[in-house]
Amino acid sequence: xxxxxxxxxxxxxxxxxxxxxxxxxxxxxxxxxxxxxxxxxxxxxxxxxxxxxxxxxxxxxxxxxxxxxxxxxxxxxxxxxxxxxxxxxxxxxxxxxxxxxxxxxxxxxxxxxxxxxxxxxxxxxxxxxxxxxxxxxxxxxxxxxxxxxxxxxxxxxxxxxxxxxxxxxxxxxxxxxxxxxxxxxxxxxxxxxxxxxxxxxxxxxxxxxxxxxxxxxxxxxxxxxxxxxxxx
Numbered sequence: 001x002x003x004x005x006x007x008x009x010x011x012x013x014x015x016x017x018x019x020x021x022x023x024x025x026x027x028x029x030x031x032x033x034x035x036x037x038x039x040x041x042x043x044x045x046x047x048x049x050x051x052x053x054x055x056x057x058x059x060x061x062x063x064x065x066x067x068x069x070x071x072x073x074x075x076x077x078x079x080x081x082x083x084x085x086x087x088x089x090x091x092x093x094x095x096x097x098x099x100x101x102x103x104x105x106x107x108x109x110x111x112x113x114x115x116x117x118x119x120x121x122x123x124x125x126x127x128x129x130x131x132x133x134x135x136x137x138x139x140x141x142x143x144x145x146x147x148x149x150x151x152x153x154x155x156x157x158x159x160x161x162x163x164x165x166x167x168x169x170x171x172x173x174x175x176x177x178x179x180x181x182x183x184x185x186x187x188x189x190x191x192x193x194x195x196x197x198x199x200x201x202x203x204x205x206x207x208x209x210x211x212x213x214x215x216x217x218x219x220x221x222x223x224x225x226x227x228x229x230x231x232x
Contacts, residue, residue, distance in 0.1 A: 005108040006223055007163030009154060011172035012115035012122055013048055014194025016097060020045045021090035026083035027059045030075050036063045048195040051116045051141055052079050084121060088128035094193060096212030101134050103216040112137040112161040114154055116147045116176065137161035149179030154186065169222055178203040187222045
């Protein structure tokens with residue numbers, strides 16, 4: 001059976017790229033400037049996923065600190081400035097990613113990124129890793145003025161990639177990814193190696209993979225079924 005070309009939309013942090021080392025390094029840079037101790041990488045991994053501002057808030061809460069809006073704005077600006085200069089010091093694609101992307105692209109599927117990271121930071125990271133050219137669209141929290149799980153960001157990402165929502169699949173590691181897919185009526189593949197405070201299997205993605213080598217088969221298995229909202 002010949003499959004319709006699909007748009008495969010990926011989350012970035014914890015799905016395409018293991019960015020935790022550089023994100024937590026930037027968080028600890030900010031905490032150090034506030035006179036606070038660093039948070040361990042393994043402890044902080046599951047704080048990632050809702051953007052820089054939320055990561056800082058969670059980092060401060062872990063140290064028993066609650067600060068006002070002006071302080072959060074200042075700390076976020078400091079975080080972004082530092083992170084932008086160190087965005088790919090240790091961040092690397094997850095094992096098997098590039099082979100999986102090659103497999104999907106060779107079969108005519110479009111690839112796109114839909115992340116709660118700022119778009120310019122996302123592009124800088126993917127440029128540094130030599131991955132940007134693989135994606136027909138790279139969209140972040142600031143691209144359309146909404147974040148996941150608001151379905152607008154997924155719909156608009158698919159449109160920008162030149163695809164159709166009725167022939168799209170979301171791939172992600174956390175509740176925001178499952179949520180945005182459900183709200184947009186798109187099937188979702190969960191990855192078990194990312195960053196989430198709720199185990200991804202508990203969020204009931206349509207497929208669950210434990211390595212990127214399993215992505216093409218999981219995606220293919222979802223390509224024959226109608227998407228809920230898109231086909232309504």
